[in-house]
Amino acid sequence: MDLTLSGKYEALQAEVRAFIREHGHKSPKVGGPRRDPDQKTRDWQKLLVEHGYAARTVPREYGGFGAQPDVLEAAVIADAFAEANVSQGLANQGISMLVPTLLEVGTEEQRRAYVGPTIRGDMFWCQGYSEPGSGSDLASVQTRAVLDGDEFVVNGQKIWTSSAHFADMMFLLCRTEPEMPKHAGLSYILLSMKTPGIEVRPLTTMTGRAEFNEVFFTDVRVPASQIVMSRGQGWHVANVTLKYERLYLGDANKMSVRLRKLVDLLQTTEIDGEKLMALPEYRDRLLRIQGEVMAWRAHQLRLRTEQADGVDSGVKRLIVKYGGTMLLWRMSALAVDAVGAAGLPYDPSETDDATAANLDYMFDIGMIIGGGSSNIQKNVIGERGLGLPREPKTQPAAAGGRA
Ligand SMILES: Cc1cc2nc3c(=O)[nH]c(=O)nc-3n(C[C@H](O)[C@H](O)[C@H](O)COP(=O)(O)OP(=O)(O)OC[C@H]3O[C@@H](n4cnc5c(N)ncnc54)[C@H](O)[C@@H]3O)c2cc1C
Structure with missing residues (x-):
């Protein structure tokens, strides 16, 4: 098998490497803290979008670079950034x-309003799906939206809402047709x-940081035009988003x-003067x-192709x-073993390697x-992917749930 890059991809690789040589010093730290992005991160994002190294295939009319999907181009770009340790x-x-999701099922107005600011890092979103009684069985959500003139009036509660x-x-999943x-x-x-x-x-997770939240809605008025697809089609739209969420989480x-x-x-x-890399048990893992x-x-x-x-x-x-x-x-378990006792005085506000390993x-x-538990994922793989029999009815919804 010949794995050398053809001329077109070699030229792209040279272009990306030149970009990184010129601009790489402006990159935020790779794998930096999962918080409200700072100005440096936002500026870097804009630069990447402008050069087509982020949002490359998002159409130009919505603020992207407008390139045709090309799996090898995406791989060449990702590799060049990874090898230079640049975000x-x-x-x-x-x-x-x-x-x-909007590119797949949104209206023209919704794409024009939201895609550009989102890919440039000027607009941040959270996902309003889970509720105290609706996680795996997502279709049972109870947050209500009632149409009043040309507005929805939303009442209810969401939970585990990251970044809220x-x-x-x-983007909110709610009940509009209770009958x-x-x-x-x-x-x-x-x-x-x-x-x-x-x-x-805010809700504090075991990392010691408040990474997700409870969100309460009391008579929240939203223009009816803010619906994606139409009333009663929320389950379809939610599943389009879940499809992309699964790919994002397993990227x-x-x-x-x-x-x-x-x-x-x-x-x-090092342990006792020897680098961990030299120790067979670490190298093997x-x-x-x-x-x-x-x-x-x-x-x-293969999936992208x-x-x-x-x-x-x-x-x-x-x-x-x-x-x-x-x-x-x-991977993070191996990092925790590597930092060993250095991770014990864990303080989530620190940024050293030992803290980062434990936090990860x-x-x-x-x-x-998050995004559907492993138990549910296994049900989905078995039932939808392999055609195995569904779970007995006594169980809560599985493959029909947060899949
Ligand atoms: C870090 C993190 C971030 C999150 N961010 C968001 C977010 O931004 N927005 C959002 O809406 N939600 C978010 N969530 C919520 C997440 O999607 C839910 O926690 C998840 O879907 C599971 O729902 P649940 O917590 O209600 O657990 P439950 O559904 O109550 O499940 C409890 C346990 O029972 C198992 N179980 C349930 N049903 C079945 C079945 N049929 N077969 C086998 N096992 C079953 C589950 O696997 C789990 O182990 C986040 C969660 C985490 C942990």
């Missing part, structure tokens, strides 16, 4: 989940987090970046992980969230649950 830009619920404490906007069967009674609405009647209460580029960090850690950390990251990357290229060709990837797509988040967690480890457990 590949923002990935979040707006950019990675809402933007592709700094988000500008929310309909549960999946047919939902709508998907876009609303500003500054609308009167919204209260955000192979994120793993390549994490692998690089892990290699650096094992090369610089690292090599297994490296093999899986490479396989995951090849899998992602199929997506560009309009092919339904079926079970190959369904394994991404489960496999990707489990692999990320094993605890955050990554959350990612195994």
Whole structure:
């Protein structure tokens, strides 16, 4: 097999490397803290969009670079950034989940209003899906939106809403047709987090940081035009977003970046005067992980190729969230073992390697649950992907739930 790049891709690689040589010093720290992005991060994002290294295939009329999907181009760009240890830009619920949803099922007005500011990092989104009684069984959400003239009036509560404490906007799954069967009674609405009647209460996770929130709605008025598709079609739209959420959470580029960090850690950390990289038990674990990251990357290229060709990837797509988040967690477990006792005086406000390793480890457990827990993912893979019999009826909804 000849894996050398052809002229077109070699030229792109040279172009990206030249860009990084000229501008790389402006990059925020790779894998930096998961917080409200600072000005440096926002400026970097704009520069990447302008040069087509972020939002490359988003059409120009919506603020993107307008390139045709090209799997190898995407891989060449990602590799050049990873090898230089430079940030590949923002990935979040707006950019990675809402933007592709609007491109797939949004109206022209919604795309023009929201895609540009979101990809440039000027507009941040949160996902209003889960409720205290509706997580895996997502279609049972109870937050109500009642049409009053040309506005919806929203009442109810969401929970585990990541980033709601700094988000500008929310994509909300709510019940608009209570008389309909549960999946047919939902709508998907876009609303500003500054609308009167919204209260955000932070929840602290085991990392020690307040990363998600409870969100309460009391008579929140939203223009009816903010609905995506139409009343009762919210379940369909929510599942379009969930499709992109699973790909986002299991993204192979994120793993390549994490692998690089892990290699650096094992090369610089010592026990009894010996580098961890020289110790067979660490090297063995690292090599297994490296093999899986490479396989995951090849899998992602295959999925992107199929997506560009309009092919339904079926079970190959369904394994991404489960496999990707489990692999990320094993990577952070190796980092925790590597930093050892240095991680014990854990303080989430610090940014040293030992803190970062422990923080990633605890955050990554959350990612195994967020976006649909592993149990549910396995049900989905079994039932939808492999055609196995459905769970007995006595169980709560599985593959019909947060899949
Ligand atoms: C870090 C983090 C960030 C999150 N961010 C967001 C966000 O931004 N927006 C948002 O809307 N939500 C968010 N969530 C919520 C997340 O989507 C839910 O936690 C998840 O869908 C599970 O729902 P639940 O917590 O209600 O658990 P439950 O649905 O009550 O499940 C409890 C347990 O039972 C298992 N279980 C349930 N049903 C079945 C079944 N049929 N078969 C087998 N096992 C089953 C589950 O796997 C789980 O282990 C986040 C969660 C985390 C951890």
